[in-house]
Each structure stands twice: as C-alpha cells, then as structure tokens.
Amino acid sequence: MRVVYPTGTRSTPLDRNPSTVASGTFLNQGAGGSNLNLVNYTVPANRRADVVIQWSSLIGVALGAATTANITANFTPNGGAAQNLYESLFLVNQALGSRDNSPSIHLQMKAGDNITITLHIDAGAGAIQNAGGIQGVEYDA
Amino acid sequence: MTAPEPAHTIRDLLNKRFGVPFYPAFNRELVNVPLGLTRILRQDPSRIAFIMVNDGANDVALYPLAQGAPIRSFVPAANGGVVSGSWEEDGELISTEWAALGAATPTPVLVLETLIQKYLEGSTS
Numbered sequence: 001m002r003v004v005y006p007t008g009t010r011s012t013p014l015d016r017n018p019s020t021v022a023s024g025t026f027l028n029q030g031a032g033g034s035n036l037n038l039v040n041y042t043v044p045a046n047r048r049a050d051v052v053i054q055w056s057s058l059i060g061v062a063l064g065a066a067t068t069a070n071i072t073a074n075f076t077p078n079g080g081a082a083q084n085l086y087e088s089l090f091l092v093n094q095a096l097g098s099r100d101n102s103p104s105i106h107l108q109m110k111a112g113d114n115i116t117i118t119l120h121i122d123a124g125a126g127a128i129q130n131a132g133g134i135q136g137v138e139y140d141a
Numbered sequence: 142m143t144a145p146e147p148a149h150t151i152r153d154l155l156n157k158r159f160g161v162p163f164y165p166a167f168n169r170e171l172v173n174v175p176l177g178l179t180r181i182l183r184q185d186p187s188r189i190a191f192i193m194v195n196d197g198a199n200d201v202a203l204y205p206l207a208q209g210a211p212i213r214s215f216v217p218a219a220n221g222g223v224v225s226g227s228w229e230e231d232g233e234l235i236s237t238e239w240a241a242l243g244a245a246t247p248t249p250v251l252v253l254e255t256l257i258q259k260y261l262e263g264s265t266s
Contacts, residue, residue, distance in 0.1 A: 003222070006218060
C-alpha cells in the first residue's frame with residue numbers, strides 16, 4: 001500500500017490554517033492613572049500560538065518621592081496561575097529619560113493561555129511611556 | 142509472412158500485453174464518506190488496483206476488513222491525501238472488502254478501481 005499526504009496541508013504545525021497575531025500600542029500614563037494593557041491576548045479554542053512579546057519604556061516625567069511605576073508581562077496558562085515573565089520596574093525619584101527595554105520573549109501557547117503586558121504607575125508625581133506588543137502566528141491545534 | 146494483428150484501441154493493447162483487458166470504475170459504492178463505518182470497496186476478485194483520494198476537509202480512516210479485531214486503519218489526510226494499492230505489491234488484499242469512516246461531516250472522496258473485464262463468450266474485443 002502507498003499512502004501519500006498532500007503537500008502544504010498539515011505537513012508542519014505552522015501550515016495548519018495559520019493567521020497572524022499582531023497587537024500593540026503606545027501608552028503614556030501620568031501618576032495615579034489607571035492600569036493600562038499594552039497587550040491582552042488569549043489563544044482561542046482549538047488553536048495554538050507561537051509568538052514573541054517585547055516592549056520599551058521611558059520615564060517621561062520624573063517620578064515623585066513616593067511614586068513607583070512598572071510594566072509587567074504576566075503569562076497565565078489555561079487553568080493555572082499567572083506567572084510574571086518580566087518586569088520593567090522604576091523606583092521612586094527615577095529621573096526623566098530613564099529607560100528599560102524588555103528582552104524579546106518567545107512564547108509557545110496553547111488554547112486558553114493568556115498573556116498580558118500591563119502598565120502601572122502609583123499616585124504622586126511623574127509619567128511613564130510604554131511602546132511594544134505581541135507578534136507571531138496562530139494555528140490549528 | 143503474415144501481417145501483424147492491428148491494435149486500434151487501448152483495449153487491444155491490454156489484450157496483447159496481459160491477455161485480458163481491464164477498465165476503470167469510479168465511486169461504485171459511495172461518493173461521500175459518512176460519519177459511520179461504511180463499505181467503500183466491495184469484495185471483488187476482479188479488482189487488481191485501487192486509488193482513494195480524500196477531497197474533503199476532514200481526515201478519513203480507511204479499513205481493510207480482512208484484518209482481525211481490533212480493526213485499524215490507514216488515514217488519507219484531508220485536502221488530498223491518497224491511499225493506493227495494486228495486486229503486484231499487495232496481492233489479494235486488494236480484492237478484499239474495505240470500509241471507511243469520516244472524521245466529521247460527510248467527506249467527498251474519489252474512489253478509482255481497476256477491474257479485469259470478464260471474458261464474454263463471443264466477444265470480439
């Protein structure tokens with residue numbers, strides 16, 4: 001017997017009905033502002049995703065004596081607890097122009113897994129800018 | 142010296158080379174594989190080869206029923222997977238009954254059988 005499989009169809013995982021995952025933005029938040037999501041992505045049912053996240057952050061207005069800011073990537077596996085992948089942390093009195101760039105983080109995600117990149121700044125004084133997002137491919141499980 | 146016998150058709154050539162003509166038959170049992178296990182090739186000792194092409198968007202399981210329990214299958218993949226066999230490689234397995242089972246909704250398939258033309262008394266071809 002001879003069995004032949006069609007070329008280009010399900011011969012590799014990324015050939016399975018692929019679609020692009022691309023999401024990101026630029027955020028500018030002053031002290032005391034609400035938390036903002038740079039990315040909030042959940043893999044749909046019956047899909048998997050192979051993605052990369054990255055961002056850059058900058059202190060636009062020097063932080064006050066009681067103000068800290070952070071940009072945090074949290075990965076929550078389906079049915080599991082959130083895991084902190086990386087945090088850009090700016091402590092009190094951080095000077096204008098201070099920067100932090102995250103590494104490029106490669107994620108292989110299954111259905112229901114979630115990734116968020118969240119900006120937070122305490123009340124007080126200062127402002128923080130944040131740019132970046134997520135990019136990759138989603139495909140049938 | 143005698144003149145060579147003329148060959149006007151493929152059937153003439155088959156007769157000369159193999160001593161018997163054979164011909165194609167398409168989708169004799171079904172054109173769509175349903176969700177339940179269904180016969181796709183009847184037992185037929187005149188069948189010498191077959192090709193089954195999965196034209197649907199779902200995988201199909203193809204079972205040679207000559208095996209003992211539990212029965213296992215070949216899997217012609219969705220969107221163009223092919224299973225083929227011929228008597229020269231597989232012997233009498235080709236002429237036995239085969240069944241198929243679709244992975245989801247009725248799946249369109251092409252089933253091509255190559256059958257020996259039985260000799261008919263008085264036939265001139």
